[in-house]
Amino acid sequence: METTETRVVREFMTRVRSGVDPDAAHRLMADRVLAHQVQAEDELTVERTPSQYAAHVRDMLAAYGDFSLRVDELFGAGDRVYARWTQRGRHLGEVDGFPPTGLPVTQVTSAVYRVRDGRIVEYWIQIDRHGLGAQLRRS
Structure with missing residues (x-):
């Protein structure tokens, strides 16, 4: 049975x-x-509002188009x-100074x-930034 917490994150x-x-x-x-x-x-903690997060996602859409996300x-x-x-x-858009390829x-x-x-209040995120950089440099 899925918990409320897991359901919230799945929907997110x-x-x-x-x-x-x-x-x-x-x-x-x-x-x-x-x-x-x-x-x-360089571990960093920032405070985000839902509006700021929605804008962040829109920035990703501009950079990567209608991307797919598989959990x-x-x-x-x-x-x-x-x-x-x-x-x-x-x-499709500039990422970390790399022009679109x-x-x-x-x-x-x-x-x-x-x-x-029933709401996300905090998160710890790790992204493979080295792998992303390698992909952006391959052009």
Whole structure:
């Protein structure tokens, strides 16, 4: 049986993060969310609002087109839900200073989301930035 926390993250992944309905972030995220960018060289925590997150997804759509997002793993324990996904799109907009190439781009990402009262309140995300950079440099 799927928990409320897992259901919230599943809906967030399939509706918001996927680009299908970025504005659903207002329903699935708290007013302020702590977003921990887990990076070995420069760990960073930013505070995001649902509007900021929806804009972030729209930026991804501009950079990668109508990308596909496949949830590879999703499971939870208590208020924490782990998700790992594969996102595939095309390099259609400038990314990290790289001009568009039109080439396919794949990103593998994982995050742990903390859910309280049916909304995401915090997350820790890890993105394979080295792999993305290698794909952008191949043109």
